[in-house]
Amino acid sequence: xxxxxxxxxxxxxxxxxxxxxxxxxxxxxxxxxxxxxxxxxxxxxxxxxxxxxxxxxxxxxxxxxxxxxxxxxxxxxxxxxxxxxxxxxxxxxxxxxxxxxxxxxxxxxxxxxxxxxxxxxxxxxxxxxxxxxxxxxxxxxxxxxxxxxxxxxxxxxxxxxxxxxxxxxxxxxxxxxxxxxxxxxxxxxxxxxxxxxxxxxxxxxxxxxxxxxxxxxxxxxxxxxxxxxxxxxxxxxxxxxxxxxxxxxxxxxxxxxxxxxxxxxxxxxxxxxxxxxxxxxxxxxxxxxxxxxxxxxxxxxxxxxxxxxxxxxxxxxxxxxxxxxxxxxxxxxxxxxxxxxxxxxxxxxxxxxxxxxxxxxxxxxxxxxxxxxxxxxxxxxxxxxxxxxxxxxxxxxxxxxxxxxxxxxxxxxxxxxxxxxxxxxxxxxxxxxxxxxxxxxxxxxxxxxxxxxxxxxxxxxxxxxxxxxxxxxxxxxxxxxxxxxxxxxxxxxxxxxxxxxxxxxxxxxxxxxxxxxxxxxxxxxxxxxxxxxx
Amino acid sequence: xxxxxxxxxxxxxxxxxxxxxxxxxxxxxxxxxxxxxxxxxxxxxxxxxxxxxxxxxxxxxxxxxxxxxxxxxxxxxxxxxxxxxxxxxxxxxxxxxxxxxxxxxxxxxxxxxxxxxxxxxxxxxxxxxxxxxxxxxxxxxxxxxxxxxxxxxxxxxxxxxxxxxxxxxxxxxxxxxxxxxxxxxxxxxxxxxxxxxxxxxxxxxxxxxxxxxxxxxxxxxxxxxxxxxxxxxxxxxxxxxxxxxxxxxxxxxxxxxxxxxxxxxxxxxxxxxxxxxxxxxxxxxxxxxxxxxxxxxxxxxxxxxxxxxxxxxxxxxxxxxxxxxxxxxxxxxxxxxxxxxxxxxxxxxxxxxxxxxxxxxxxxxxxxxxxxx
Numbered sequence: 001x002x003x004x005x006x007x008x009x010x011x012x013x014x015x016x017x018x019x020x021x022x023x024x025x026x027x028x029x030x031x032x033x034x035x036x037x038x039x040x041x042x043x044x045x046x047x048x049x050x051x052x053x054x055x056x057x058x059x060x061x062x063x064x065x066x067x068x069x070x071x072x073x074x075x076x077x078x079x080x081x082x083x084x085x086x087x088x089x090x091x092x093x094x095x096x097x098x099x100x101x102x103x104x105x106x107x108x109x110x111x112x113x114x115x116x117x118x119x120x121x122x123x124x125x126x127x128x129x130x131x132x133x134x135x136x137x138x139x140x141x142x143x144x145x146x147x148x149x150x151x152x153x154x155x156x157x158x159x160x161x162x163x164x165x166x167x168x169x170x171x172x173x174x175x176x177x178x179x180x181x182x183x184x185x186x187x188x189x190x191x192x193x194x195x196x197x198x199x200x201x202x203x204x205x206x207x208x209x210x211x212x213x214x215x216x217x218x219x220x221x222x223x224x225x226x227x228x229x230x231x232x233x234x235x236x237x238x239x240x241x242x243x244x245x246x247x248x249x250x251x252x253x254x255x256x257x258x259x260x261x262x263x264x265x266x267x268x269x270x271x272x273x274x275x276x277x278x279x280x281x282x283x284x285x286x287x288x289x290x291x292x293x294x295x296x297x298x299x300x301x302x303x304x305x306x307x308x309x310x311x312x313x314x315x316x317x318x319x320x321x322x323x324x325x326x327x328x329x330x331x332x333x334x335x336x337x338x339x340x341x342x343x344x345x346x347x348x349x350x351x352x353x354x355x356x357x358x359x360x361x362x363x364x365x366x367x368x369x370x371x372x373x374x375x376x377x378x379x380x381x382x383x384x385x386x387x388x389x390x391x392x393x394x395x396x397x398x399x400x401x402x403x404x405x406x407x408x409x410x411x412x413x414x415x416x417x418x419x420x421x422x423x424x425x426x427x428x429x430x431x432x433x434x435x436x437x438x439x440x441x442x443x444x445x446x447x448x449x450x451x452x453x454x455x456x457x458x459x460x461x462x463x464x465x466x467x468x469x470x471x472x473x474x475x476x477x478x479x480x481x482x483x484x485x486x487x488x489x490x491x492x493x494x495x496x497x498x499x500x501x502x503x504x505x506x507x508x509x510x511x512x513x514x515x516x517x518x519x520x521x522x523x524x525x526x527x528x529x530x531x532x533x534x
Numbered sequence: 535x536x537x538x539x540x541x542x543x544x545x546x547x548x549x550x551x552x553x554x555x556x557x558x559x560x561x562x563x564x565x566x567x568x569x570x571x572x573x574x575x576x577x578x579x580x581x582x583x584x585x586x587x588x589x590x591x592x593x594x595x596x597x598x599x600x601x602x603x604x605x606x607x608x609x610x611x612x613x614x615x616x617x618x619x620x621x622x623x624x625x626x627x628x629x630x631x632x633x634x635x636x637x638x639x640x641x642x643x644x645x646x647x648x649x650x651x652x653x654x655x656x657x658x659x660x661x662x663x664x665x666x667x668x669x670x671x672x673x674x675x676x677x678x679x680x681x682x683x684x685x686x687x688x689x690x691x692x693x694x695x696x697x698x699x700x701x702x703x704x705x706x707x708x709x710x711x712x713x714x715x716x717x718x719x720x721x722x723x724x725x726x727x728x729x730x731x732x733x734x735x736x737x738x739x740x741x742x743x744x745x746x747x748x749x750x751x752x753x754x755x756x757x758x759x760x761x762x763x764x765x766x767x768x769x770x771x772x773x774x775x776x777x778x779x780x781x782x783x784x785x786x787x788x789x790x791x792x793x794x795x796x797x798x799x800x801x802x803x804x805x806x807x808x809x810x811x812x813x814x815x816x817x818x819x820x821x822x823x824x825x826x827x828x829x830x831x832x833x834x835x836x837x838x839x840x841x842x843x844x845x846x847x848x849x850x851x852x853x854x855x856x857x858x859x860x861x862x863x864x865x866x867x868x869x870x871x872x873x874x875x876x877x878x879x880x881x882x883x884x885x886x887x888x889x890x891x892x893x894x895x896x897x898x899x900x901x902x903x904x905x906x907x
Binding site for chain 2: 082083272274302303304305306307308310311329330331332333335336337355356359369370371372373374375376377378379380381387388390391436437438440
């Protein structure tokens with residue numbers, strides 16, 4: 001917690017001290033896959049064509065697939081994406097609430113993915129989480145005070161750190177006698193240590209009756225004894241029980257998060273949504289964490305309440321030097337609270353950059369589409385809304401290469417054919433319309449007119465397009481009336497032909513993009529997973 | 535200007551609960567013209583949904599519409615008159631429940647709800663539900679109704695509608711389900727659609743798709759909309775005129791551009807200042823102090839005064855009804871704030887209230903006062 005400057009006096013320690021701006025969390029190639037079926041025999045697949053006629057492969061939902069990023073102490077990394085893109089799974093995997101399938105999570109130099117048992121449990125006091133629904137994350141039968149104290153109890157807090165030395169700073173007024181102070185080892189439960197030394201300020205005075213008294217901060221007590229030679233002996237120890245200390249801290253935190261310390265004895269149902277989220281904040285802070293994963297903490301709140309909670313979160317971050325991973329789907333909230341922003345799509349991070357850079361100079365077509373689709377609270381805003389086609393594909397069998405390519409408005413033309421820009425645009429639109437069956441069967445010329453207008457792809461590409469149009473066109477020459485099944489087959493055939501010839505041939509389908517370049521609006525590097533930057 | 539499609543005058547809806555009477559909607563008046571989208575904006579608890587359900591007379595016990603008049607296209611949806619012994623009774627020209635059900639709901643006024651999963655029956659196919667709806671409300675049967683249903687699904691942008699007709703609601707994504715509900719609402723070609731937070735549960739990209747769809751459909755069919763939302767971004771995007779509600783009342787009513795650029799009521803202003811913006815970085819949000827009081831015991835005078843930065847002593851005494859503060863292209867801009875010149879109640883001379891508004895630490899919902907422990 002403290003700002004240590006040149007800690008040569010401090011005893012050597014296992015953990016390195018993390019300064020503001022140093023990397024506190026480093027996630028590398030993290031993967032989290034889920035088996036899509038559950039049950040005893042779900043993993044078995046029957047395949048009569050092979051021997052043995054069973055296989056045990058299951059479909060894997062690749063919720064988080066090869067994600068890497070790091071977070072500096074004191075910063076807020078925003079994580080944004082549509083529902084189902086894996087944001088929450090990523091947050092939970094970092095906390096080891098879910099077992100990572102692969103990859104590492106370095107937290108303060110220790111790999112959380114490798115930890116287990118007691119060591120992991122202890123580590124959890126340094127990383128906390130705040131959930132979306134303030135209602136269901138609070139036990140309705142516990143008082144708010146108990147809720148806030150619970151994590152402290154679980155971690156045996158307050159606890160004295162044997163590494164920390166204790167000492168006192170004596171201020172004596174009008175006393176000539178020598179003063180000897182003895183400080184108990186465990187006062188670092190009450191006094192925040194600095195550079196691994198907890199220092200208690202003591203004031204020793206002689207009162208009107210000639211008695212010598214020593215005053216120490218709350219929760220501590222000082223015994224004063226005067227020896228025969230006139231020397232003053234002060235003995236400082238912790239006065240309050242651990243229960244009292246926890247209660248004091250809970251009340252202190254309730255006050256910090258904008259509630260009242262006399263809310264200690266209330267039940268969660270007595271609070272509004274915004275206030276409940278504040279209780280969650282106090283609970284997360286109770287164990288003095290360094291890092292908090294906030295999973296959509298304000299999405300269930302009204303705008304005006306949302307602003308109050310966001311402001312409180314920022315104040316707390318400043319005061320306690322917290323690091324946030326802030327997960328949200330609302331880009332306005334992300335823009336407000338984050339320092340850097342990561343955009344996720346279908347288990348991958350597609351863009352990561354400084355906040356201003358990302359919002360002012362987005363480099364991934366998905367980020368652009370997201371930004372364009374937010375309704376701006378300004379009726380004079382003329383920005384055209386770029387509407388994204390289709391829906392997020394299934395994470396069981398995600399598209400190869402760039403996962404966004406099936407919806408990308410900027411899918412790159414395959415090198416194998418010679419497309420002029422407008423020809424490719426028309427072909428791409430036609431290909432997707434056939435795949436999604438968004439138009440009714442019409443006559444060949446109508447289809448051509450609708451999708452291609454005055455352009456027509458030449459060469460081999462042209463032949464493929466002609467073939468596809470012929471397949472889906474109504475009133476084909478070879479048959480007057482097609483059965484519904486045959487129509488369906490023809491559409492499928494056309495779809496496969498187009499996808500195999502064009503979409504699968506594009507660089508977007510063949511290589512996973514990953515490019516880094518200089519930012520326009522900041523010093524950080526800008527990461528974008530898009531082949532347009534090749 | 536011609537007669538509006540829907541006229542609501544001084545509508546009051548109350549809920550009679552054990553703890554007292556909740557005045558959920560307390561005397562609101564607004565109009566919807568043909569072919570326009572009218573927004574109903576406010577935070578949760580403002581009475582937006584109760585107001586929109588009152589228009590359909592879909593208020594169940596313990597709730598009741600206790601006053602006001604709702605006129606739709608010349609028909610009286612709700613109206614009271616004074617009986618011989620001074621009691622209020624329903625007027626004779628008010629539509630009977632039977633006619634409400636047969637002629638108004640679905641046919642003339644349709645509703646789209648926020649949660650599409652709850653509005654669709656999970657054990658019937660999507661197509662079957664849509665076909666049934668068409669059969670009940672229009673003179674179409676069997677194959678013709680099915681054809682129409684498929685046509686509607688295609689119309690709202692559902693890919694491969696013949697195939698998806700046979701699927702169940704759980705096989706549809708949230709956005710697709712919302713499209714099905716829009717198809718259902720449009721199936722009887724109503725003149726007015728009440729959309730109650732229809733995009734709130736959706737992702738931004740899907741929300742964008744739905745807003746575009748509504749834009750297109752509105753152009754094509756000329757349907758009027760009442761758009762209930764808490765999102766001022768959506769309002770700016772699609773509404774023509776806006777009503778801002780606070781605690782059961784309309785505090786400001788204006789054409790959309792006017793509302794954002796000539797904001798008149800401090801509540802609207804506070805709402806605008808408390809939102810994080812997608813289009814620029816705001817360093818410090820200005821939250822509205824405190825939270826919305828209970829509608830069971832609203833503050834005296836102007837209901838916003840305990841949270842209002844501009845509140846003065848007079849605001850605690852005088853209750854403002856919305857008055858016209860400006861007129862833009864024939865559309866009135868009404869505001870219910872005593873600051874405005876239209877109210878001559880001595881706001882300028884009134885002393886300010888010194889007491890700080892009761893901030894977040896106020897007692898929570900349902901709980902008693904501060905000292906209940």
